[in-house]
Amino acid sequence: MSGFINIDNVSQIFGPNLTTGEKIAAKLGARVETRSVRAVSDVTLSIRKGETLGLVGESGCGKSTLGRVIAGILPPTTGAVTIDDAPVMENGTKVTTRVQTVFQDPFASLDPRMKVGNTVAEGPIAHALTTKSEARSYVASWFERVGLDPVWVERYPHQFSGGQRQRIAIARALAMQPDVLICDEPVASLDVSIQAQIINLLLELTRDLALTSVFISHDLSVVQHVSDRVAVMYLGRIVELGPVAQVFGEPAHPYTAALFGSVPKLVLDADELVHFDTIEGEVPSPLSPPSGCYYHPRCPLATQTCGTTQPITQQISDLRAVACHYFEKQLAEGVSD
Amino acid sequence: MSEIVLSVKNLTTHFFTRAGVVKAVDGVSFDLARGEIMGLVGESGSGKTVTGFSLLGLVDAPGRIVEGSVKLNGTELTTMSDAALRSRRGREISMIFQDPIATLNPMLTIGQQMKLAIDAHERVSNRAAKARATQLLTQVGIPSAAARLRAYPHEFSGGMRQRVAIAIALLHRPAVIVADEPTTALDVSIQAQILFQMRDLARETGTAMIWISHDLAVVSSLASKLAVMYAGRIVEQGPTATLLRDPRHPYTAGLIASLPAMAKPGTPLTQIRGTTPSLLSLPPGCAFAPRCDRATDRCRTEPQITVQDSRGWRCFHPVGQNTEVCP
Numbered sequence: 001m002s003g004f005i006n007i008d009n010v011s012q013i014f015g016p017n018l019t020t021g022e023k024i025a026a027k028l029g030a031r032v033e034t035r036s037v038r039a040v041s042d043v044t045l046s047i048r049k050g051e052t053l054g055l056v057g058e059s060g061c062g063k064s065t066l067g068r069v070i071a072g073i074l075p076p077t078t079g080a081v082t083i084d085d086a087p088v089m090e091n092g093t094k095v096t097t098r099v100q101t102v103f104q105d106p107f108a109s110l111d112p113r114m115k116v117g118n119t120v121a122e123g124p125i126a127h128a129l130t131t132k133s134e135a136r137s138y139v140a141s142w143f144e145r146v147g148l149d150p151v152w153v154e155r156y157p158h159q160f161s162g163g164q165r166q167r168i169a170i171a172r173a174l175a176m177q178p179d180v181l182i183c184d185e186p187v188a189s190l191d192v193s194i195q196a197q198i199i200n201l202l203l204e205l206t207r208d209l210a211l212t213s214v215f216i217s218h219d220l221s222v223v224q225h226v227s228d229r230v231a232v233m234y235l236g237r238i239v240e241l242g243p244v245a246q247v248f249g250e251p252a253h254p255y256t257a258a259l260f261g262s263v264p265k266l267v268l269d270a271d272e273l274v275h276f277d278t279i280e281g282e283v284p285s286p287l288s289p290p291s292g293c294y295y296h297p298r299c300p301l302a303t304q305t306c307g308t309t310q311p312i313t314q315q316i317s318d319l320r321a322v323a324c325h326y327f328e329k330q331l332a333e334g335v336s337d
Numbered sequence: 338m339s340e341i342v343l344s345v346k347n348l349t350t351h352f353f354t355r356a357g358v359v360k361a362v363d364g365v366s367f368d369l370a371r372g373e374i375m376g377l378v379g380e381s382g383s384g385k386t387v388t389g390f391s392l393l394g395l396v397d398a399p400g401r402i403v404e405g406s407v408k409l410n411g412t413e414l415t416t417m418s419d420a421a422l423r424s425r426r427g428r429e430i431s432m433i434f435q436d437p438i439a440t441l442n443p444m445l446t447i448g449q450q451m452k453l454a455i456d457a458h459e460r461v462s463n464r465a466a467k468a469r470a471t472q473l474l475t476q477v478g479i480p481s482a483a484a485r486l487r488a489y490p491h492e493f494s495g496g497m498r499q500r501v502a503i504a505i506a507l508l509h510r511p512a513v514i515v516a517d518e519p520t521t522a523l524d525v526s527i528q529a530q531i532l533f534q535m536r537d538l539a540r541e542t543g544t545a546m547i548w549i550s551h552d553l554a555v556v557s558s559l560a561s562k563l564a565v566m567y568a569g570r571i572v573e574q575g576p577t578a579t580l581l582r583d584p585r586h587p588y589t590a591g592l593i594a595s596l597p598a599m600a601k602p603g604t605p606l607t608q609i610r611g612t613t614p615s616l617l618s619l620p621p622g623c624a625f626a627p628r629c630d631r632a633t634d635r636c637r638t639e640p641q642i643t644v645q646d647s648r649g650w651r652c653f654h655p656v657g658q659n660t661e662v663c664p
Binding site: 058161164191192199200203218220226245261262263264279 | 380525553557591593596600603605607610613
């Protein structure tokens with residue numbers, strides 16, 4: 001593995017925290033939920049320095065959980081994440097400041113009772129990136145960097161709009177001088193006219209500060225715009241990974257193709273109503289995922305093998321990988337021709 | 338000209354709060370024909386939801402409709418008594434809300450809730466009610482509908498719950514359905530299924546729909562005409578494709594240009610500067626002027642609606658009007 005960020009065989013399993021009483025009750029045959037959810041399932045991935053990796057998928061596919069594991073917020077059940085060969089976590093504790101996160105909801109992610117300047121200064125002071133006496137000018141410089149008036153450091157979160165709060169959250173993450181930025185749906189809770197402002201800011205900052213970033217979003221057009229590579233997740237597994245133009249242009253996995261097909265596109269050139277390519281059925285419960293390929297019950301191309309055997313991730317090129325039996329078969333036939 | 342089922346004229350809804358008068362809806366007018374789907378687009382606080390609520394007479398104190406008229410099949414709704422309005426709500430005009438978890442009663446089975454909704458306006462036997470409920474659930478794409486009538490809302494997924502809410506809205510074959518961001522909380526693959534079905538339902542049943550959304554792409558594939566709201570006003574309306582291809586109001590143009598799909602990947606997006614104004618302290622004249630690149634002194638007075646063919650806009654300096662429009 002040679003990436004800047006290496007995600008090695010990471011799984012995240014959430015099980016019910018049973019009390020002793022519940023365990024006994026379950027043994028005696030009471031209806032206690034004992035199953036666990038594999039939110040992320042054996043994900044191996046490497047991200048190159050300076051790259052922006054987009055993580056897409058429907059809700060419950062594990063994209064946010066994977067983001068949190070990379071960010072060192074959640075200790076993975078198995079596997080490990082390293083940044084520049086240094087572990088992100090040791091014994092369940094985050095041991096690096098090189099990765100920081102911008103969360104979805106800037107109304108929930110800022111302490112309402114703390115002046116925003118103090119919120120931004122807290123981390124850098126604790127990690128000696130600045131001193132208490134210099135904190136004010138340090139924070140002010142980051143405020144300017146994200147397009148906020150530096151005099152606003154004395155204000156409280158409720159005095160800001162959603163877009164401004166997201167700028168504060170970005171300043172807080174960047175004030176830690178990270179190498180890696182995890183953006184978990186950073187524009188999903190913002191108004192449409194504000195989204196473009198924040199996307200532009202993130203594009204500019206990741207370029208100027210040479211950040212490596214992971215951009216999580218359910219909005220495919222946003223991911224397509226900001227990412228170099230994209231990973232498509234389904235029920236905790238990465239089903240396809242590759243450069244944005246390739247994955248969006250020629251999706252190899254039937255799920256990727258169907259997901260892109262079901263996104264409403266802006267209809268400009270026709271008064272005719274467009275046709276949607278809808279995916280049949282719904283995402284199965286992660287408590288009891290189907291056997292074999294998780295997508296096979298909804299997949300129009302599924303064969304018997306898909307129902308019994310989990311497809312192995314095939315590396316097509318350096319940057320591209322697909323986990324699909326159908327694609328494997330096509331690839332094999334293509335070679336034999 | 339097809340038959341107009343809903344005619345809204347100068348609808349004005351204000352909220353009288355301690356901080357001042359909030360002009361949530363300020364002079365909104367539009368017509369809706371049978372089977373037509375209109376997209377009502379705007380950002381949060383633009384008044385699109387309050388417009389929807391006003392149509393059904395659902396605005397609570399301190400808010401109230403202060404002016405204007407809402408005519409449903411020729412009958413005025415704004416002056417109607419609560420009881421009279423209640424007898425029409427759900428039967429002639431109904432609403433689908435954003436959050437299907439909050440709309441369904443967790444204590445009752447889907448079958449019981451659908452029976453209650455039928456009983457509100459008609460006397461039918463249990464057997465007939467069940468048959469109608471089953472038929473509608475099937476129509477909105479719920480598998481083994483008859484068995485699912487005995488299930489509780491928590492036994493359904495988010496997408497299925499929204500389908501149930503849609504089926505309930507359709508129970509009395511209303512003339513108009515107001516759908517307030519019904520697919521916003523859903524996954525894209527489920528959203529596509531529901532949009533597809535709604536379009537077919539509108540065509541089959543002749544029900545007209547107002548589809549409230551912040552997502553231009555969603556409404557562009559669904560609605561035949563669009564109304565764009567900003568700060569309580571409709572700033573532009575017209576046929577969907579025309580309006581999106583050739584917007585007149587700078588706000589509409591800005592919204593379209595800011596979509597990632599409009600830019601080359603990795604390049605900066607066209608952005609609208611500033612933030613949405615507070616409805617308590619709107620700038621005089623055109624509310625968009627402080628954010629607008631085309632604004633002049635003239636914009637401090639209120640622009641009136643310019644009507645051209647089947648479209649209209651509220652702007653002194655419309656985009657692209659001097660350029661030739663190709664036929």
